[in-house]
Amino acid sequence: MAGIKVSTVVEAPAERVWELVGDFHGLGGWHPHLPVSRLGDGPAGNAIGSVRIFDLDGVELQETLLAYDEEARSYTYSFPDGTFHFDGYRATLRVAPVTELDAAFVEWSVTFDIEPEHRKESTDRVQGVFTSGLAALRERFTG
Template sequence: MPKAYASTVIDLPADQVWAAVRDFNGLPVWGGHMVARSEIEDGKQGDQVGCVRSFHLHDGAHLRERLLAFSDRDRFYVYNFEKTPFDVQNYVATLRVTPVTDSGRSFVEWWTTFDCAPADSESWVDTFANGVFGGGLKNLQAHLAKR
């Protein structure tokens, strides 16, 4: 099962970074170029386990992701694909914010495991690790720097 992983250190306390990313529907706010529009279905909240975010990328692609686990205490959430244009299966991703205790900064990591055709594994790992997660973390840093 391939794993795609990206991480960064942000020069802000973990609680402040978590406040920016904790809303499962917050990608249009901090994700920059990633998402054109997004909504949580069925009137649920963006921190309610089981909620589904339905969003469109700027190229028109439509995705639906379900929030599987959420913790304010441990500053993470886990989600999966319910609908995706990507040729992957069993996609489960985690976004986590951890305090760097000796500096007051934050360690932010975002990763996924998934299944795909073996010949496509390297390409999907690169897409998720560098394009989606790496790009998203850079956008998060830029968003937080403006605050």
């Protein structure tokens, strides 16, 4: 099992940051490199089992919401085995308060299995998505 963790501090209260990132279907609205998703089969909103679908240059990416915790400000999602060579892909986005600064700590992490020949390219892609998303989120609240 391999994994990636990317984090940042956003200069805004955790509640405000969560209002934006806590919408499972809203990722494409604040991430600069992802399109707006559409609702797939299953329940809508932040209900467990909800599916968001991204159209990425002719590739359809379906992500399914596995866990959602409003109080802890986190959610976990997956996509089907074999997507971008990953198996067991489980990603979590969470927002925690940095009380001393009245700011938010935002972490995006993932665990997965992947064949060695695909590890570098695929993990670099995911790390880039996470890093650019969190950078845009930080800039959104400081600008």
